[in-house]
Amino acid sequence: MKILNVQQIREADQFTIKNEPIASIDLMERASGQVVNWVCKHFSNEHEIIVLAGSGNNGGDGLAIARLLSNQNYSVKVVLIMGESGSDDFEQNLDRLKSLKKVEILNDFNFSNSNNDYIFIDAIFGSGLSRPIEGDIAKFVQKVNEAKGIKLAVDIPSGVFADEPSPGETIFKSDFTLSFQVPKLAFMMAENQQYVGQFEILNIGLSEEFINNCISDYSIYELTKELKLLLKVDSIAHKGIRGRATIIAGGHAKMGAVILAAKGTLHSGIGLLSVQVCPLCIDIIQNQIPEALILEDENDYVLGSFLGYNKQDVLVFGPAIGFANKTIKLLEEILKTFKGQLILDADAITILAKNREMLELLPEGTILTPHHGEFKRLVGNYSNNFEALMQLKSFCKHHKVVVVLKGKFTAVCNEKGQVSFNTTGNQGMAKGGSGDLLCGILAGIAPRVQNPFETAKLAVYLHGFSGDISLKEYGENYMTPSTMISNLKDTFKKVEN
Numbered sequence: 001m002k003i004l005n006v007q008q009i010r011e012a013d014q015f016t017i018k019n020e021p022i023a024s025i026d027l028m029e030r031a032s033g034q035v036v037n038w039v040c041k042h043f044s045n046e047h048e049i050i051v052l053a054g055s056g057n058n059g060g061d062g063l064a065i066a067r068l069l070s071n072q073n074y075s076v077k078v079v080l081i082m083g084e085s086g087s088d089d090f091e092q093n094l095d096r097l098k099s100l101k102k103v104e105i106l107n108d109f110n111f112s113n114s115n116n117d118y119i120f121i122d123a124i125f126g127s128g129l130s131r132p133i134e135g136d137i138a139k140f141v142q143k144v145n146e147a148k149g150i151k152l153a154v155d156i157p158s159g160v161f162a163d164e165p166s167p168g169e170t171i172f173k174s175d176f177t178l179s180f181q182v183p184k185l186a187f188m189m190a191e192n193q194q195y196v197g198q199f200e201i202l203n204i205g206l207s208e209e210f211i212n213n214c215i216s217d218y219s220i221y222e223l224t225k226e227l228k229l230l231l232k233v234d235s236i237a238h239k240g241i242r243g244r245a246t247i248i249a250g251g252h253a254k255m256g257a258v259i260l261a262a263k264g265t266l267h268s269g270i271g272l273l274s275v276q277v278c279p280l281c282i283d284i285i286q287n288q289i290p291e292a293l294i295l296e297d298e299n300d301y302v303l304g305s306f307l308g309y310n311k312q313d314v315l316v317f318g319p320a321i322g323f324a325n326k327t328i329k330l331l332e333e334i335l336k337t338f339k340g341q342l343i344l345d346a347d348a349i350t351i352l353a354k355n356r357e358m359l360e361l362l363p364e365g366t367i368l369t370p371h372h373g374e375f376k377r378l379v380g381n382y383s384n385n386f387e388a389l390m391q392l393k394s395f396c397k398h399h400k401v402v403v404v405l406k407g408k409f410t411a412v413c414n415e416k417g418q419v420s421f422n423t424t425g426n427q428g429m430a431k432g433g434s435g436d437l438l439c440g441i442l443a444g445i446a447p448r449v450q451n452p453f454e455t456a457k458l459a460v461y462l463h464g465f466s467g468d469i470s471l472k473e474y475g476e477n478y479m480t481p482s483t484m485i486s487n488l489k490d491t492f493k494k495v496e497n
């Protein structure tokens with residue numbers, strides 16, 4: 001699903017009005033109708049509806065929504081935040097609402113009586129927001145934020161800028177944001193979560209032709225039939241064609257990371273899995289993962305032996321591996337010689353950040369999987385996710401690599417600076433070991449997907465999906481990377497069918 005900027009959305013709007021053709025007021029009616037359908041589906045008419053309307057087209061939507069909900073027998077009040085004059089479609093909808101004579105139109109609202117059954121619909125500002133909210137409007141928004149009730153934003157929460165950081169101190173805090181046609185980039189920024197809540201994209205019939213022709217670096221990942229087919233195992237398959245993966249991670253007393261990654265790889269369909277281990281740790285792997293072949297390192301406590309990996313399709317290097325000189329040398333050797341798909345995580349990323357000349361050795365198409373702390377070591381500090389995004393794009397373009405920047409809405413970026421956001425996954429995954437499992441899944445599917453960007457997007461999706469199943473089954477506290485491994489079963493079943 002493509003993410004478009006405000007300018008592109010306006011153009012799509014105008015194109016649709018001209019070419020469908022449809023009058024602007026009727027497009028507003030269609031958009032408002034979709035919001036009303038959503039509300040009717042999710043909330044009964046026992047809820048009291050308070051529509052907060054600005055004077056632009058977002059306010060116009062609000063007034064149409066008020067009328068349509070009233071027609072569905074909801075009790076509705078409208079608060080005109082900025083008076084009675086506004087955009088043409090706003091004024092026309094105000095006339096329609098007044099002639100309905102069923103909806104009380106107020107200039108202010110007494111919040112003291114509000115309770116949890118109230119639904120506040122924010123139609124104050126939409127994509128036309130041009131500056132932070134201040135003065136009386138800010139005071140009003142603060143009162144709504146403090147009031148009891150369900151909060152719902154039309155198109156975008158008032159005060160959130162769609163394409164850039166939102167500098168204002170006062171921003172509407174929604175439980176749900178019902179956005180028109182395409183998601184906004186701001187929804188993908190973790191700092192906006194508190195305002196956006198859960199977002200839903202409503203199809204309002206803007207021209208698909210126009211949207212398909214829009215150029216955008218940003219999209220939300222969606223599983224397609226073609227992607228599912230990539231994971232299909234041929235009925236005459238043998239282990240060789242399902243790929244060979246080696247995991248080089250952990251070290252003495254740090255075997256957890258290896259085990260989680262290795263299980264992830266095995267359960268994601270790899271044909272042959274090898275694990276490089278210190279001699280003292282061989283028993284642990286053989287007990288835990290009997291399927292794994294052992295590559296014995298000659299060092300007792302750290303991993304540092306170059307064992308030649310030329311038969312391997314994919315190599316994971318880094319989780320909990322530490323920073324011993326021998327380990328750094330091993331990574332250097334691998335960067336210089338390995339021809340398959342390389343996946344670098346955790347300590348490998350920190351090694352690159354501290355030994356910057358090694359960054360120039362990164363083979364094209366390497367997948368790096370930093371969380372924000374690790375990514376900042378690579379590119380320097382940033383203060384919001386929009387800045388992080390710019391750094392992400394320039395890093396990937398410069399080094400011709402794929403970076404998986406992990407967090408809420410993990411961003412996967414390729415060497416062209418195209419960014420795909422993932423929407424599976426949840427807060428229960430914020431536990432040590434989640435990232436190790438992701439490395440494992442990446443390695444498990446890479447040989448069959450055969451393209452680093454597609455591999456990364458799909459692995460992140462599957463990882464989050466198993467996290468979502470774990471959340472349902474075990475809850476956000478109990479779930480662990482290990483429960484996610486067992487839930488890979490349902491994840492793959494779902495994808496396979």
Ligand SMILES: NC(=O)C1=CN([C@@H]2O[C@H](COP(=O)(O)OP(=O)(O)OC[C@H]3O[C@@H](n4cnc5c(N)ncnc54)[C@H](OP(=O)(O)O)[C@@H]3O)[C@@H](O)[C@H]2O)[C@@H](O)CC1
Pocket residue numbers: 009010012013027028031054055056057058059060061087124125126127128129130131132133134137154155156180204206
């Ligand atoms: N595109 C589509 O496909 C469709 C779009 N639709 C709807 O249209 C919405 C966009 O409408 P819109 O362009 O009229 O902008 P909107 O946000 O309502 O208000 C702008 C007004 O507010 C003012 N203003 C701005 N910031 C301010 C501030 N901080 N404090 C005070 N004032 C401020 C600004 O003033 P100005 O910046 O010009 O000084 C201007 O007067 C969109 O979100 C969606 O809901 C649907 O109906 C159908 C299909």
Ligand SMILES: Nc1ncnc2c1ncn2[C@@H]1O[C@H](COP(=O)(O)OP(=O)(O)O)[C@@H](O)[C@H]1O
Pocket residue numbers: 346370371406407408409410424425426427428429430431432433434435436437438463
């Ligand atoms: N709040 C969250 N919502 C969604 N996904 C999350 C959240 N917190 C963490 N995750 C996911 O969990 C994983 C954590 O990875 P990482 O920090 O590397 O863990 P570790 O190194 O301890 O294994 C990432 O894939 C990240 O996207």
Ligand SMILES: [K+]
Pocket residue numbers: 058122123124125126153154155156157158
């Ligand atoms: K709004």
